[in-house]
Amino acid sequence: MNALSDARSADPASRVSVARVLFNPFYYLAGGPALGIGLALILAAGLIGALSQTHFDGVLDFHTGLPAPWWIFPAEGVIDWLALILPLYLAGRLLSHSRGLRLVDVLGTQALARAPYLVVALAALLPGYRRTTSALVEALPRLAGGAGSGLPGELTAHPADLAVFCAAILVSLAMLIWMVALMYRAYAFSCNLQGAGAIVSFIVAVIVGEILAKAAFFALLAGVGGEPTAAAFAPPVTASTIGAGASTATSAAAPAEVAAAMIDALARDDAAGATRDFDATMKRALSPNALQKIWQDLATRNGAFQKRLESRHMKVQGFDVVLVKCQFAKRPVTLQVTVSAGGEVSGFHIR
Amino acid sequence: MEKKLPNVCPSCGRGLTVRRFECERCGTSVEGAFGLPLLARLSPVDQTLVVSLIKASGSLKELARQYGVSYPTVRNRLDELIGRIEKLESEPIEGGLK
Numbered sequence: 001m002n003a004l005s006d007a008r009s010a011d012p013a014s015r016v017s018v019a020r021v022l023f024n025p026f027y028y029l030a031g032g033p034a035l036g037i038g039l040a041l042i043l044a045a046g047l048i049g050a051l052s053q054t055h056f057d058g059v060l061d062f063h064t065g066l067p068a069p070w071w072i073f074p075a076e077g078v079i080d081w082l083a084l085i086l087p088l089y090l091a092g093r094l095l096s097h098s099r100g101l102r103l104v105d106v107l108g109t110q111a112l113a114r115a116p117y118l119v120v121a122l123a124a125l126l127p128g129y130r131r132t133t134s135a136l137v138e139a140l141p142r143l144a145g146g147a148g149s150g151l152p153g154e155l156t157a158h159p160a161d162l163a164v165f166c167a168a169i170l171v172s173l174a175m176l177i178w179m180v181a182l183m184y185r186a187y188a189f190s191c192n193l194q195g196a197g198a199i200v201s202f203i204v205a206v207i208v209g210e211i212l213a214k215a216a217f218f219a220l221l222a223g224v225g226g227e228p229t230a231a232a233f234a235p236p237v238t239a240s241t242i243g244a245g246a247s248t249a250t251s252a253a254a255p256a257e258v259a260a261a262m263i264d265a266l267a268r269d270d271a272a273g274a275t276r277d278f279d280a281t282m283k284r285a286l287s288p289n290a291l292q293k294i295w296q297d298l299a300t301r302n303g304a305f306q307k308r309l310e311s312r313h314m315k316v317q318g319f320d321v322v323l324v325k326c327q328f329a330k331r332p333v334t335l336q337v338t339v340s341a342g343g344e345v346s347g348f349h350i351r
Numbered sequence: 352m353e354k355k356l357p358n359v360c361p362s363c364g365r366g367l368t369v370r371r372f373e374c375e376r377c378g379t380s381v382e383g384a385f386g387l388p389l390l391a392r393l394s395p396v397d398q399t400l401v402v403s404l405i406k407a408s409g410s411l412k413e414l415a416r417q418y419g420v421s422y423p424t425v426r427n428r429l430d431e432l433i434g435r436i437e438k439l440e441s442e443p444i445e446g447g448l449k
Binding site for chain 1: 411419420421422423424426427429430
């Protein structure tokens with residue numbers, strides 16, 4: 001038995017344990033290998049998130065419900081990861097007495113620490129979760145405006161779907177807690193820090209990282225759409241944003257008129273007119289012909305358009321969102337039009 | 352059976368000193384109060400780590416590979432060891448041998 005195996009058997013800290021694998025996998029894996037695996041998991045979570053429209057749009061955030069180009073989803077994961085690296089590495093350099101601190105260890109362990117969000121992306125794929133999310137969005141007007149709004153405010157989700165939704169939310173919260181624990185452990189371990197200094201500096205770094213991530217998203221928006229109201233980045237109206245909408249619901253006229261004009265143009269089969277108020281990104285993403293096709297599909301499924309019914313306007317995360325209930329021959333359908341501050345259409349969704 | 356060199360008093364925990372050396376061939380003995388060298392005052396596990404590090408030519412990467420752990424694990428372990436050595440260096444030694 002050589003000196004190394006002697007040391008391994010003599011040092012209890014080197015024995016493999018399940019708890020260590022779960023909460024400090026960095027004991028066994030860091031640096032380049034962790035970076036490769038972690039980055040692959042971040043991209044996988046983003047691509048799966050694209051299927052369920054789950055955005056990881058912040059160091060710790062996740063929201064479900066907003067369609068966007070597929071590449072946005074993995075890009076969000078990479079931005080979240082990188083945004084936290086800079087403050088963590090600087091804090092580590094500042095506070096750690098270790099001489100061997102390596103950037104690649106901070107990069108690799110933090111990438112690996114985001115692995116639990118792969119489970120969140122998978123949980124959001126469950127059909128019951130998605131149906132319940134849609135039902136909650138349907139109920140948004142009632143929650144925002146109170147009883148008597150006239151819009152479909154009843155939560156019509158099937159009990160089984162609700163159970164799946166609750167289970168998925170609980171699992172997602174557990175994954176969030178696990179991820180934060182891993183992120184802290186990754187930071188403390190890769191920078192060899194412990195105690196109150198490690199905890200406080202980690203919290204500060206997360207806050208700074210969150211700000212950097214949001215700033216990066218807005219920079220990305222500017223690059224894609226020329227202004228931060230691009231269609232792909234309009235706010236998701238999801239269960240997590242209902243509160244925000246409810247607290248700021250208003251009945252301003254201009255956005256509602258923009259939405260009404262668009263729908264009236266579609267009703268006249270004037271797709272070119274319907275896209276007239278689109279912003280630059282919407283014009284690129286949705287041509288008049290494509291919009292015409294969507295409208296025809298809508299009529300095929302729900303019968304011919306008959307008339308506009310009630311509309312509801314609310315502010316969600318600074319955006320004007322107009323929900324217009326329309327009567328089709330078979331059933332009413334709610335259309336969501338997102339209007340930018342400049343009065344341009346920056347998002348269109350069928351509820 | 353390999354005997355381990357005791358470097359700490361089992362009663363009070365203080366570092367031990369050597370009182371007597373003896374030549375096994377001719378029986379000559381030397382008595383006095385000799386402090387243990389610094390490396391001998393480390394725990395057996397720490398001594399093994401030092402030996403392993405020397406054998407790995409000082410490469411933490413190589414040591415991590417041999418132990419089956421990550422680089423930060425070995426580096427943190429070495430940081431602990433450095434702390435213990437610095438503490439031992441600051442402690443007075445009876446006999447004056449360092």
